[in-house]
Amino acid sequence: MTIADRDLHAFVDGELPEARRREVAQWLAERPEVAVRVAAWRSQNEAIRRLFPPASAFRPQPAVRTLPPAEDAIRDSDFRTPARRQRQRSANATAMVMIAAAFAIGAAIVLAREIATAPRLEPAPAVAVATVEPAGVAQRAIAAWRAYANDPTHAVEIAAGDPSLGEWLMKRTGLARTPEMAGARLVGARVTPGADRPAAFLLYETGDRARIALVVEPALGAPPTSASGGEIAARAWRADGFDHALAGPISRARLDSLAETLGR
């Protein structure tokens, strides 16, 4: 079986027919050194998509016509002529009114029958429902700081001086640029669990030996909010398609100023 570089690239981009795809996968399974290269190309694709987030993340959406959240926002329907669009809107509006009318009539009939026949009921006892807010990136940064920041020997997985640090973070978390913090040196980094995907945990040390953690993970859901837990405060923000949280045992004002140096 002959597998050329061209086949490997086509494999990464989903261009191969199923039979050929299986052959290449089998071939790669026997050659881990090539499989690593192929995985790196796939990571490049993912990193590019994260580097340039979908338009909905940075452009205000119109009030009347909203784009789908999916990445492929352009649909065939977008190329309809104005006349066809107008006809479609009219048809949609008519359908909406008809459905609303049907519901209104049905509800009125049911309500009238209920009022006429139902005995008076005592009000139902109130039920207390406890809700638990999901932890945000700020809470995860505080937890990660507590777990790792002051570990004397294994605070980070890869030290700042290691040339493979940037590429490793990019492959694991999609973080294309290792942030620099003015007034603090980078100690190193590790990967920690994020909300949906692995997060980058970058540890910095200030001149007065305070250890500050920056947690960066792909943006998900609502914009993050800051938090504090005991002596640790965390400042959170969203930028460039990632949620960031800066956590450490320093004042909020100082966290703010450090966050500013990160280009917050």
Next chain:
Amino acid sequence: MIIIELFINFGPSPIMVEDPVTSIDPRTGELARFAGALAGAAGAWAVDELTAGAIVAADETTEQAGLTPRERLYRELIRLNRRRALAAPPKREDDAPLRRAEDFARRVERLPLEDKEALLLVALARFSYEEAARALDIAPRMFAERVMRARARLDCGQPVAPPRRPNYLRLVK
């Protein structure tokens, strides 16, 4: 009665009429993302110009044989960006070899334009090789070569072929 009147009087619904100020062409978001990846270093104004220009050009262009509307849109965007790139002053660092430790974002930005177009069409716009080759008006085999070249440069930071400045203009006697 009110419901019946609604059925009788219903014309184009006032609540469904687009506000000309807030309505945005639905193609804008996706195209602006691609334009930002292709020419983000030129600034937000250039990205907006490219996006709007491509939409207008694609709408005004008569049907091109074998091209889908989406392919036509990307072809126009790429054409406008090449014209912009030719007019922009060249950067001295363009021909310098890419270092491995350089930021990934910077390495993507510094890819030769033709290779960057090819990689972004596949990775960001998720075109198939065949669609992308049609949008670029080249053979699929040549398109695959460009993707391979872009990845090789991102991979090892070294050019696999001598770097060259694209030349889209021909001398006409």
